[in-house]
Amino acid sequence: MFAQLLTPVGDSLALSFAAATLPVVVVLVMLGLLRRPAWQAAGLGLAVGLALAIYAWKVPAQLAVDSVLNGAVFALWPVMWIVVNALLLYNVAVRSGRFDAFRAWVIEHLPNDRRIVLIVIGFCFGALLEGVSGFGTPVAITSSLLILVGFPPLEALVYVLIFNTAPVAFGALGVPVTVLGAVTGLPAAPLGAMIGRQLPVLALILPFYVMAAYGGWRSVKALWPVLLVSGGCFAFSQFVASNWLDYSLTDVLASLGSLGGTLLFLMVWKPRPDPEFAISQEAFEAEKHADSVPDVALWQGWLPWLIVSGVVIAWTHFGVASIGQSKIEWPGLHNAISITLYNAKPYAAVWAFQPLGTGTAILLATIITALIVKLSPADFFRCIGATAKQSWIAAITVTFIIGLAYLMNYSGMAYTLGHGVASTGKLFVLLSPFLGWVAVMLSGSDTSGNALFGNLQVVAARQLDLNPVLFAAANSSGGVMGKMISPQNIVTGCTVTGLTNKEGLVFSRTFGHSIVLTLALSALVAFQQFVIPWVIPVVK
Numbered sequence: 001m002f003a004q005l006l007t008p009v010g011d012s013l014a015l016s017f018a019a020a021t022l023p024v025v026v027v028l029v030m031l032g033l034l035r036r037p038a039w040q041a042a043g044l045g046l047a048v049g050l051a052l053a054i055y056a057w058k059v060p061a062q063l064a065v066d067s068v069l070n071g072a073v074f075a076l077w078p079v080m081w082i083v084v085n086a087l088l089l090y091n092v093a094v095r096s097g098r099f100d101a102f103r104a105w106v107i108e109h110l111p112n113d114r115r116i117v118l119i120v121i122g123f124c125f126g127a128l129l130e131g132v133s134g135f136g137t138p139v140a141i142t143s144s145l146l147i148l149v150g151f152p153p154l155e156a157l158v159y160v161l162i163f164n165t166a167p168v169a170f171g172a173l174g175v176p177v178t179v180l181g182a183v184t185g186l187p188a189a190p191l192g193a194m195i196g197r198q199l200p201v202l203a204l205i206l207p208f209y210v211m212a213a214y215g216g217w218r219s220v221k222a223l224w225p226v227l228l229v230s231g232g233c234f235a236f237s238q239f240v241a242s243n244w245l246d247y248s249l250t251d252v253l254a255s256l257g258s259l260g261g262t263l264l265f266l267m268v269w270k271p272r273p274d275p276e277f278a279i280s281q282e283a284f285e286a287e288k289h290a291d292s293v294p295d296v297a298l299w300q301g302w303l304p305w306l307i308v309s310g311v312v313i314a315w316t317h318f319g320v321a322s323i324g325q326s327k328i329e330w331p332g333l334h335n336a337i338s339i340t341l342y343n344a345k346p347y348a349a350v351w352a353f354q355p356l357g358t359g360t361a362i363l364l365a366t367i368i369t370a371l372i373v374k375l376s377p378a379d380f381f382r383c384i385g386a387t388a389k390q391s392w393i394a395a396i397t398v399t400f401i402i403g404l405a406y407l408m409n410y411s412g413m414a415y416t417l418g419h420g421v422a423s424t425g426k427l428f429v430l431l432s433p434f435l436g437w438v439a440v441m442l443s444g445s446d447t448s449g450n451a452l453f454g455n456l457q458v459v460a461a462r463q464l465d466l467n468p469v470l471f472a473a474a475n476s477s478g479g480v481m482g483k484m485i486s487p488q489n490i491v492t493g494c495t496v497t498g499l500t501n502k503e504g505l506v507f508s509r510t511f512g513h514s515i516v517l518t519l520a521l522s523a524l525v526a527f528q529q530f531v532i533p534w535v536i537p538v539v540k
Helices: 014-020 022-033 037-054 061-095 100-110 114-132 139-147 153-163 168-184 188-195 201-246 247-265 279-290 298-317 358-372 378-409 413-422 425-443 446-463 468-483 486-495 503-530
Strands: 324-327 336-338 350-353
Touching: 014 022, 014 413, 022 037, 022 324, 022 336, 022 425, 022 486, 022 503, 037 061, 037 324, 037 336, 037 358, 037 378, 037 413, 037 486, 061 100, 061 279, 061 298, 061 350, 061 358, 061 486, 100 114, 100 139, 100 350, 114 139, 114 153, 114 168, 114 201, 114 247, 114 298, 139 153, 139 201, 139 247, 139 486, 153 201, 153 503, 168 201, 168 247, 168 446, 168 468, 188 247, 188 468, 201 247, 201 468, 201 503, 247 298, 298 358, 298 446, 378 413, 378 468, 378 486, 413 425, 413 446, 413 486, 425 446, 425 468, 468 503
Parallel strands: none
Antiparallel strands: 324 350
């Protein structure tokens, strides 16, 4: 069994920490400074990671390659299986005219103000899609809709990525919280409750933050009532669901509460017209002359999304995903490495293959949608072709980036990073959310980020006499801020919005926001630990 090295570079934690950051730095520089396509950034980061793992961390080459392959398989199933089927649903909605009908419903029922559309679609509706599927598909779908009502593609994608932070920790029906409980040994319910006492604070301010970035302070002043309603309804519903109902349904309930509350509020309150933010005349003309819309009742624009929400919720409630599940121990890698930081615990490498996982549920919802809207078989296969064309670059990028994440885990580089942060003493309180931030930036998944650093947060917190529940939750809450700069998330949005190979530009526009919001969370965590520790759930 290969024992991970924590300080392989000069037997120094500082030097080893610096070396372990290199793959991450390469990805960040390639995307943010050189503005290269995401697949190139991820590919070069993976190459650097392999060289470091083999020559600095002394991992046998076969084990290093096996860890990358293990990550690549996970990237393809379940991650890309979910993404591809969600994109297929989007294409079915487009070809059947339901996406145009949805756009027409938005234009007809919402005020003639792009800022309002950004809140309702980018925040409220996007959170519903995140709660159901996750993995970047809400970003692709909602940004496409914003483009149809007159947003420039880059603007639409950037602001949707920022909005996508609020629901991520409870996305895909609470799976990140379930995994966090499993890896830390802490009960999942109190962890969900603690996360539900952090993210609602950010959810409340997020509409104000995005509106200030998009429309300036005059827009915040003009729209503060609807910003307060949308953020407040989401925050309140997220807090109540995570603390007193069922954390697995937190995002679905929070997004429905926010969407319903905002739409009801807009029936009695209208913003003052502002020509600068009026929906583009081109959008009105496209809606007026769209061949597919006159034959489709506008409410049917909601059909694909209501169907997929209902199917996935029922799928999860009845545990369909676990039927036929196979747990495959990765040959040559399973228990072949020991985690030095966790008392030489053998590192399992088990791929859980679920033929009836969430991606299959979305595929079923897509087929049901196609049947209900009477899409012809020929058109359905055209949708499959369009989806394949859209997603193949995304598949390469996701394979590279998750392969790198797995390599850093199994080689020990990730644990060197975590050990370095955990050794900073009380400064760890502020740095803790950035551990989750790094993990989710690389993997694109809050679930993976919790699996990587969740237990490390608990170990460090106990060593420093801090509350382990708070810092396990901080890992998940901090991770959501890394989601907006994850190459996986960005490339999924770019494939649908016509921004392919411009992932670096999108990254550079979102990076600063990611840092600001993570720092805000760090301040909140410190406040909860030292000033109001009574808000932390007690675990016996």
